[in-house]
Amino acid sequence: MKKISILGSTGSIGTQTLDVVAMHPEAFEVDGLAAGSNTALLLEQVRRFQPRRVSVSTKQLADDIRSSLPSGVELFYGNEGLVEIAAGGAADTVVTAVVGSVGLKSTLAAIEAGRHIGLANKETLVTAGHLVTELAERKGVKLLPVDSEHSAIFQCLNGENRADVASITVTASGGSFRDYTRDQLKDVTVEDALRHPNWSMGAKITIDSATMVNKGLEVIEAHHLFGLPYEQVNVLLHPESIIHSYVEFRDSSIIAQLGTPDMRVPIQYALTYPDRWSSPAARLSLAEIGRLTFREMDYVRYPALRLAIECGKTGGTATTAFNAANEIAVARFLRHEISFLRIEEIIEEVLQQHDNVVKPDLEQIELCDAAARELASKL
Numbered sequence: 287m288k289k290i291s292i293l294g295s296t297g298s299i300g301t302q303t304l305d306v307v308a309m310h311p312e313a314f315e316v317d318g319l320a321a322g323s324n325t326a327l328l329l330e331q332v333r334r335f336q337p338r339r340v341s342v343s344t345k346q347l348a349d350d351i352r353s354s355l356p357s358g359v360e361l362f363y364g365n366e367g368l369v370e371i372a373a374g375g376a377a378d379t380v381v382t383a384v385v386g387s388v389g390l391k392s393t394l395a396a397i398e399a400g401r402h403i404g405l406a407n408k409e410t411l412v413t414a415g416h417l418v419t420e421l422a423e424r425k426g427v428k429l430l431p432v433d434s435e436h437s438a439i440f441q442c443l444n445g446e447n448r449a450d451v452a453s454i455t456v457t458a459s460g461g462s463f464r465d466y467t468r469d470q471l472k473d474v475t476v477e478d479a480l481r482h483p484n485w486s487m488g489a490k491i492t493i494d495s496a497t498m499v500n501k502g503l504e505v506i507e508a509h510h511l512f513g514l515p516y517e518q519v520n521v522l523l524h525p526e527s528i529i530h531s532y533v534e535f536r537d538s539s540i541i542a543q544l545g546t547p548d549m550r551v552p553i554q555y556a557l558t559y560p561d562r563w564s565s566p567a568a569r570l571s572l573a574e575i576g577r578l579t580f581r582e583m584d585y586v587r588y589p590a591l592r593l594a595i596e597c598g599k600t601g602g603t604a605t606t607a608f609n610a611a612n613e614i615a616v617a618r619f620l621r622h623e624i625s626f627l628r629i630e631e632i633i634e635e636v637l638q639q640h641d642n643v644v645k646p647d648l649e650q651i652e653l654c655d656a657a658a659r660e661l662a663s664k665l
């Protein structure tokens with residue numbers, strides 16, 4: 287039995303992780319679940335998966351559900367609660383599926399405690415990639431990618447010599463507005479932006495996908511996960527999201543990973559690596575699809591992607607500021623406070639005022655994150 291804990295069990299990745307657990311009850315045991323505020327769903331998950339430890343985002347929510355929990359279940363709350371679920375208990379693997387850099391401390395705590403990480407929470411690597419990867423290396427902990435593109439690259443690299451890698455290419459669907467001109471983006475609504483053509487995901491990542499910030503975060507995530515310089519990380523538009531990403535080797539061979547868009551596949555692979563188990567994901571029929579299409583990435587149409595890659599190349603706290611500004615701007619867009627195009631403007635304005643710290647420690651990252659959030663909230 288593999289014991290797993292999930293940070294963000296009530297979200298898109300969290301619930302799909304529990305789907306994978308439910309498909310293999312003989313193999314997985316749920317040790318801990320951390321949710322934000324969806325206590326109704328959390329209680330349902332507690333009844334079904336019988337974790338020993340749970341957490342919610344506030345003391346009030348913890349007080350609200352205390353009497354509904356079976357006896358013996360330990361209850362925590364707040365950021366300390368996330369850390370408790372990540373590092374306490376007895377999990378072998380922690381799936382990091384909270385959204386945003388709020389996941390950083392708990393991810394570091396899980397690694398410190400020697401837990402392998404099923405890493406969905408890409409913002410953690412964007413905000414403090416060097417801290418996470420260095421600690422994982424020191425602790426001998428595996429960072430197993432859940433993000434579909436990174437899982438694809440991870441699978442393509444299986445058994446390969448890293449020195450033979452010429453480049454990796456992260457594919458991008460183009461998001462909800464892939465066929466819109468920049469002029470047409472002026473009046474788009476939150477509801478339009480939340481309609482991703484291929485994936486059903488949480489609200490924040492769906493907006494990130496529409497601005498192409500998601501691909502920027504993923505380039506930075508790939509740089510940290512696979513230890514490659516930015517010059518060896520490419521992005522390619524691929525509207526069908528069938529080729530999840532690929533690796534080109536120095537002999538010109540390309541190995542790609544393909545599949546129908548279903549996050550249960552990369553989630554399960556992170557939990558069963560290096561083994562492959564059966565999955566209910568729809569089988570891919572290339573004959574039925576007939577044609578896959580690709581387009582050169584357009585960095586003028588998607589300026590936030592260019593900006594993210596520039597921040598990655600700058601290094602230090604530039605990516606921390608980028609991520610924090612984006613988190614605030616997306617939250618404001620989702621609350622209908624700003625327009626869609628204002629998201630990338632706010633990121634750019636925050637970066638213009640950012641004083642970069644090279645090789646920051648955790649405290650410097652937290653300070654930078656807070657400052658960028660404050661500014662992005664005011665702009």
Ligand SMILES: NC(=O)C1=CN([C@@H]2O[C@H](COP(=O)(O)OP(=O)(O)OC[C@H]3O[C@@H](n4cnc5c(N)ncnc54)[C@H](OP(=O)(O)O)[C@@H]3O)[C@@H](O)[C@H]2O)C=CC1
Binds near residue numbers: 294321
């Ligand atoms: N969805 C997808 O297909 C993919 C997602 N990812 C990444 O995975 C991560 C999760 O995304 P997704 O599942 O879509 O997001 P969702 O918004 O669907 O879920 C987020 C989860 O985090 C919880 N949460 C939010 N804030 C807190 C907090 N302060 N304390 C504790 N828990 C909190 C939410 O709880 P509650 O709902 O109870 O408030 C929820 O369980 C993101 O980093 C995303 O970029 C990567 C690849 C694909």
Ligand SMILES: CC(=O)[C@@H](O)[C@H](O)COP(=O)(O)O
Binds near residue numbers: 485
């Ligand atoms: C499922 C997944 O991994 C998402 O990150 C997805 O890739 C979003 O798609 P695009 O950002 O390519 O639109």
Ligand SMILES: [Mn+2]
Binds near residue numbers: 433434435504
């Ligand atoms: Mn992805």
